[in-house]
Amino acid sequence: MNSPGDDHLGNWPWPTGTFMERLCPRSRRSLLRLGTRTYGPPGTVLMRQGDPGSMVYLLRSRDRSVSACVKITTADGRLLAIRVSGDVIGELGALVPDSLRSNTAIVCTPTIVHRIPGTAFMTFLETHHDGSLVLCRSLADRLAWSDQRRLDFGDHQVRVRLARLLVEFVESYGRRVESGWELTVRLSYEELGNLVGARVDAVGKAMKELGADGSVCLMKRRVIVRDLENLRRAAELTDVFVKDARVT
Incomplete structure (x- = not known):
């Protein structure tokens, strides 16, 4: 005991x-x-x-x-x-x-x-x-x-689904760092694909698009969200109230 x-x-x-x-x-x-x-x-x-x-x-x-x-x-x-x-x-x-x-x-x-x-x-x-x-x-x-x-799978493109998942992860598992928010959970493209219902190549393409607009970057499975508001726009969540990201 x-x-x-x-x-x-x-x-x-x-x-x-x-x-x-x-x-x-x-x-x-x-x-x-x-x-x-x-x-x-x-x-x-x-x-x-x-x-x-x-x-x-x-x-x-x-x-x-x-x-x-x-x-x-x-x-x-x-x-x-x-x-x-x-x-x-x-x-x-x-x-x-x-x-x-x-x-x-x-x-x-x-x-x-x-x-x-x-x-x-x-x-x-x-x-x-x-x-x-x-x-x-x-x-x-x-x-x-x-x-x-399941609703996201049917209604949204992979980029939007991935952005929504990353926003949720920042809110649940985010840690404030100098360059933005770091997800304390390490995930591969395949694992992200499992969670958003997409192939590895589709997740890779979506991540590159989110990286190109300055929202996120991925280094050795470390996801850094550089611009949370930009990510929320990509997730089509700008009209929804957002709770502050939680530090775990």
Whole structure:
């Protein structure tokens, strides 16, 4: 079990909108006392699609300046989503104990993983009212994100879809740097294509166009957004209210 020293993590700067950030401090401390804490180096497979399992994994970055990052993929490696510090994964296995894992989760940056047995997680939800509500909100957010991606696929060109994804990533995983905003998540053209429903060559072309107008640049899988407002225009989001980018 975790040591009492983990109690201070109830006030850890969890990224906005994550499961942990939405909980009250008391519930955070209660959840952190469950299960065991381990270090997950890049490449660690937390769960595989098709395997049984009810363990829930709470993610936390080891370095406050770089968000923890776990890639959610299909069995054949197609990227479906990103999870970061403060997120939980594997919760469906706790809700439906006899089910099989619906996807694979692979650690891609140094991450502290709190491994919580499914039964303990369910007890937490039953005894912490805000936990159940937050889980419902988190699941609803993920469904809405998937629905928006499907709508974008049918209604917009690859350049617009990619720009929208990058704007969302700046808001969720952005870190302010001298030249603009750096995404703390490292992604290849193929992985970006998985998320926006496009081929690698189409993503490469769109990225070059966004680079030519001064919006972004990509260096060794490091995406730097140089001009956020310009990127928002490319994403056709200039008429929508934008929340400030969050630093993870």
